Amino acid sequence: MIYDLYDLGIIGGGPAGYSAAIRAAQKGLKVILFEKEAMGGACLNKGCIPTKTILHCTDLYKSLKKADKFGINISDCSYDYTKIFNRKNEIVEKLQKSLTKLVLSHGVEIVFAEATIKEPHKIEVDKNIYQCKNILLCTGARPMKINGLEPDGKFILTSDDILQMQEPGQNILIIGSGAIGTEWARIFSALDKTVTVIELADRLLPAADTDVSQRLERLFKKSRIKFFTGCKVESVENKTVTLSNGQTLSPDVILCAAGREPVLPKNAEIFETNGKFIKVDKNFRTNLPDVFAIGDINGTVQLAHSAVHQAIGVVDFIADKTPVHFEKDKVPSVIYGNPEIAWVGKREQDLTGTEYTVSNFPVSALGKAFADDEIDGFVKVISVDGRIAGAHIVCPEASSLIHQFALMINNKMTVDEALATVFAHPTYSEAVFESLLGLKNLSLSLPASNTK
Ligand SMILES: Cc1cc2nc3c(=O)[nH]c(=O)nc-3n(C[C@H](O)[C@H](O)[C@H](O)COP(=O)(O)OP(=O)(O)OC[C@H]3O[C@@H](n4cnc5c(N)ncnc54)[C@H](O)[C@@H]3O)c2cc1C
Numbered sequence: 001m002i003y004d005l006y007d008l009g010i011i012g013g014g015p016a017g018y019s020a021a022i023r024a025a026q027k028g029l030k031v032i033l034f035e036k037e038a039m040g041g042a043c044l045n046k047g048c049i050p051t052k053t054i055l056h057c058t059d060l061y062k063s064l065k066k067a068d069k070f071g072i073n074i075s076d077c078s079y080d081y082t083k084i085f086n087r088k089n090e091i092v093e094k095l096q097k098s099l100t101k102l103v104l105s106h107g108v109e110i111v112f113a114e115a116t117i118k119e120p121h122k123i124e125v126d127k128n129i130y131q132c133k134n135i136l137l138c139t140g141a142r143p144m145k146i147n148g149l150e151p152d153g154k155f156i157l158t159s160d161d162i163l164q165m166q167e168p169g170q171n172i173l174i175i176g177s178g179a180i181g182t183e184w185a186r187i188f189s190a191l192d193k194t195v196t197v198i199e200l201a202d203r204l205l206p207a208a209d210t211d212v213s214q215r216l217e218r219l220f221k222k223s224r225i226k227f228f229t230g231c232k233v234e235s236v237e238n239k240t241v242t243l244s245n246g247q248t249l250s251p252d253v254i255l256c257a258a259g260r261e262p263v264l265p266k267n268a269e270i271f272e273t274n275g276k277f278i279k280v281d282k283n284f285r286t287n288l289p290d291v292f293a294i295g296d297i298n299g300t301v302q303l304a305h306s307a308v309h310q311a312i313g314v315v316d317f318i319a320d321k322t323p324v325h326f327e328k329d330k331v332p333s334v335i336y337g338n339p340e341i342a343w344v345g346k347r348e349q350d351l352t353g354t355e356y357t358v359s360n361f362p363v364s365a366l367g368k369a370f371a372d373d374e375i376d377g378f379v380k381v382i383s384v385d386g387r388i389a390g391a392h393i394v395c396p397e398a399s400s401l402i403h404q405f406a407l408m409i410n411n412k413m414t415v416d417e418a419l420a421t422v423f424a425h426p427t428y429s430e431a432v433f434e435s436l437l438g439l440k441n442l443s444l445s446l447p448a449s450n451t452k
Contacts, residue, residue: 002129006032008318009123009132011115011265014041016295016307017138018103023315025106032130033108034115034123039100041140042296043304045092046160051183053088055336058190062338069373079191085166116265120288134290134318137278138307141260141296146175148233149256155239156254159184169252170194173241175233177204179335181257182216186337189223196226196249200258203229205335209347209392211360211380216341216394219376262297274299283324284314292318306331332406334399339363339377342402345390345409346382356384359438361431363395365445368426372396379431381405383439386414391435397428404432415439 008024010017013035024031038045057079067074103110111125118124121132143158145151151158159180162168172188174181177199188195197220199206203213204220204227220227233254234242241249262277272279272287277299284292292314295307309331313324335341348358363369363377377395381388391405408418415436423433430445437443 001127002131004030004131006030006130006132008032008134008136008315009115009130010034010136010138011117011123012041012136012138012140012295012297013039013103013110014138014140014295014307015043015304016140016297016311017041017136018099019308020136020138020294020311020315021103021108022106023312024319025108027315027319029315029319031108032111032123032132033103034111034113034125036112036114038096039103039110040092040096041138042142043307044095044099046163048304049095050088050092050163051180051187052336053091054084055183055187057084057087058187059338062190066373081168081191082166088163114266116267117270117288117291118267119270120291134292136311136314137265137286137291137293137297138295138311139263139265139297141262141299141302143256144259144261146233146256146258149175149236149254151256154253156236156256159255159257162253162255165253168193171250171252172196173198173249173251173254175254175256176200176258177216177227177229178207178257178259179333181255182341183336184255184257185220185225186223189225190338194226196228196251198231198233198243199227199229200232201229205341207333208335208341209343209380209390210349211378212341212343212392212394215376215378219339219394222376260296260302262299264297282326283317284310284326300326301328301331303331303333330406330410332402334402336399339374339394339396340398341394342398343390343392344402344406345388346384347390347392348380348382350390351382351384354384356382356389357439358382359435359443361435361438361443361446363428363431365434366426366428366430368428368430369396371426379435381432381435381439383415386416388413388415388418388436393431395428395431401428401432404429 007029008031010033021033061079064077113125115123115125123130153161171194174197185195185197204216205213232244234244278293280298286293294310296302316322332344360380364375369375374396380392382390388408423429
């Protein structure tokens with residue numbers, strides 16, 4: 001059967017797909033979206049939301065354990081992981097339903113089925129053909145397999161499997177210290193588990209500024225999270241793991257968090273790729289006419305907000321012919337846990353050969369940090385030619401603070417323009433203000449010797 005002509009056919013109902021669907025409907029386009037599992041994609045079902053729901057519980061538990069320090073009496077503070085697990089499922093289910101309703105409310109047709117692109121302008125589902133003027137491929141990514149560590153859902157786990165574990169065990173080995181590995185390390189450590197992280201690169205969180213990586217090492221040590229850098233798994237035999245540094249470990253489970261690979265549609269050979277991911281131009285067009293690929297599938301930046309931003313840009317390009325404005329550097333990254341870590345723009349190690357100014361303000365100089373007992377962290381800012389070029393934060397509320405710098409960078413603000421803003425007291429935003437003052441050696445909260 002051949003169905004009507006749609007303005008836009010979208011394959012995948014994750015952040016890329018559903019945001020594009022809503023934006024396109026708002027622009028008056030006739031839209032159909034195909035989803036083979038559940039609306040919300042990896043973000044809602046296997047990523048951002050379930051992990052943050054668990055993290056909220058573990059952060060709360062961690063705070064309550066030190067209640068005594070704050071003059072609050074709590075005896076027998078303990079947790080019930082089954083309840084944490086069930087709450088996570090309930091929230092995901094609730095959000096799935098409301099997301100589906102939201103998308104339908106915009107007049108988007110949703111078909112729950114696996115779709116392929118037969119040829120440009122034709123999407124095929126169960127031998128039915130849907131004719132579409134434009135097609136958006138938003139099929140996302142899945143956990144990458146590591147050679148010799150085939151996930152079995154019991155001992156060797158992917159980030160999808162760990163979310164299904166009602167009892168994750170006491171001794172956890174995590175492979176990879178990127179966003180996912182670090183987040184789970186901090187979740188399990190907060191739950192009093194024995195955690196070991198191994199990282200192939202020579203430092204933790206290799207995508208971060210080196211100061212951030214170093215601080216994370218300190219935070220891991222403080223939380224008794226063991227880690228080995230420049231290290232990989234050599235072999236796994238009878239649940240005994242031998243590492244390349246000669247150490248042997250006997251974890252209850254191994255969580256593999258060493259990257260994600262694209263989920264390609266069945267006839268993927270029709271697409272040009274960049275190694276693994278779908279190759280796109282600056283307007284996110286693939287090699288096929290009127291077929292675009294956005295979100296994790298193009299591998300540019302594998303984050304939900306990046307997918308959403310690409311969705312808005314591409315739909316506006318299709319509807320209004322306005323070129324897409326997307327700069328990888330301007331996408332903020334957040335590593336959740338206590339304290340939060342976030343960055344945007346240039347890292348110091350990116351600037352070899354460029355003249356720059358850097359200022360690093362310790363959170364321990366803030367009254368607010370003492371009030372909260374959260375003094376381990378900093379706000380680091382880098383300027384090039386008097387303009388804000390990058391910021392790197394380890395601090396409570398870093399996930400929100402980073403947007404102050406994202407706005408500055410996006411608007412090409414000078415340090416003086418940023419300093420014209422009034423920052424409220426007592427807040428962690430004062431660390432943003434002080435870091436900016438530091439670029440001019442004018443910090444108000446550091447001793448004179450630090451401001452010379
Ligand atoms: C553990 C974890 C934690 C994360 N935490 C964060 C975070 O805190 N913040 C953040 O920004 N990002 C986070 N991410 C990344 C984020 O989830 C992804 O960047 C985001 O989901 C990408 O959106 P997408 O729409 O491109 O793809 P996806 O969300 O993967 O959606 C793709 C959709 O396409 C569907 N699909 C695939 N093939 C077909 C087909 N042939 N036919 C029909 N449907 C198909 C899939 O079922 C899926 O629903 C996390 C990821 C993980 C794994």
